[in-house]
Amino acid sequence: MNITGSCVNGILTLRFAGELDHHFAREALAALTERIDAFLPRVCVLDLRELTFMDSSGIALILRAEREMRTLRGKLILENVPEQPLRVLRAAGLQQMAEIRQ
Amino acid sequence: MKVNNEARVEFPGLSANEGFARSIAACFAAQLDPTLEELGDLKTAVSEAVTNCIVHAYPNEAGRVSLRLRILEGDVLEVRIRDWGTGILDVERAREPLFTTGGEERSGMGFSIMECFMDSLRVRSAPGKGTVVTMRKRISGKAGR
Numbered sequence: 630m631n632i633t634g635s636c637v638n639g640i641l642t643l644r645f646a647g648e649l650d651h652h653f654a655r656e657a658l659a660a661l662t663e664r665i666d667a668f669l670p671r672v673c674v675l676d677l678r679e680l681t682f683m684d685s686s687g688i689a690l691i692l693r694a695e696r697e698m699r700t701l702r703g704k705l706i707l708e709n710v711p712e713q714p715l716r717v718l719r720a721a722g723l724q725q726m727a728e729i730r731q
Numbered sequence: 732m733k734v735n736n737e738a739r740v741e742f743p744g745l746s747a748n749e750g751f752a753r754s755i756a757a758c759f760a761a762q763l764d765p766t767l768e769e770l771g772d773l774k775t776a777v778s779e780a781v782t783n784c785i786v787h788a789y790p791n792e793a794g795r796v797s798l799r800l801r802i803l804e805g806d807v808l809e810v811r812i813r814d815w816g817t818g819i820l821d822v823e824r825a826r827e828p829l830f831t832t833g834g835e836e837r838s839g840m841g842f843s844i845m846e847c848f849m850d851s852l853r854v855r856s857a858p859g860k861g862t863v864v865t866m867r868k869r870i871s872g873k874a875g876r
Contacts, residue, residue: 648750651746651778651786652746652747652750658836682753682771682775682778684775684778685837685840686836689837690836692838716771716775716848720840720843720848721838721840721843
């Protein structure tokens with residue numbers, strides 16, 4: 630699991646690569662909250678193009694991101710979601726909580 | 732039910748073994764020539780079940796986890812994940828969506844996802860003795876059997 634990110638004009642983009650499961654969940658959560666705290670963005674984009682696997686640990690992470698962005702009155706966008714993570718998101722009904730851009 | 736093939740593996744409940752367990756399950760399932768979607772569903776369900784062992788069954792130690800994979804007649808893949816940990820007090824409640832006794836990195840969606848991605852799910856548990864999760868999924872395969 631690897632997370633890289635940049636913030637331009639209030640839009641924080643975080644790119645996730647690899648497998649997101651419970652093993653990496655704590656590290657991923659810390660990376661997410663640390664960057665949101667650092668930049669206080671208007672929009673947070675999670676680019677999942679290179680995410681090769683995600684289980685319900687990803688749901689917890691996205692719910693957290695959504696909560697963090699709500700406290701900033703900002704917006705969460707999920708981008709380039711591969712098929713397997715998308716099925717997990719749909720199973721959890723998360724497609725209603727965040728905008729998904731393919 | 733006739734068993735056409737079987738494999739067993741045991742490992743300590745370390746989070747690094749979540750990826751190992753789902754890879755083993757995917758490798759074993761490969762002989763049924765599953766679609767990418769079926770493979771993804773299987774890996775997700777196995778990941779959830781093994782994570783439950785690590786987070787809930789053995790909160791303070793890396794106890795023993797057993798994974799048994801079987802191919803039953805009719806191209807049905809059966810996955811059984813067993814632990815000898817704390818057990819579940821109320822299985823019905825544990826299976827409810829969003830219910831969790833885990834930390835902030837847990838979503839409470841584990842059992843819901845197992846149910847959604849597999850054809851059947853059975854959970855047997857006794858407090859202090861452990862938990863056995865059995866899941867089955869018919870693999871239609873790339874040939875669309």
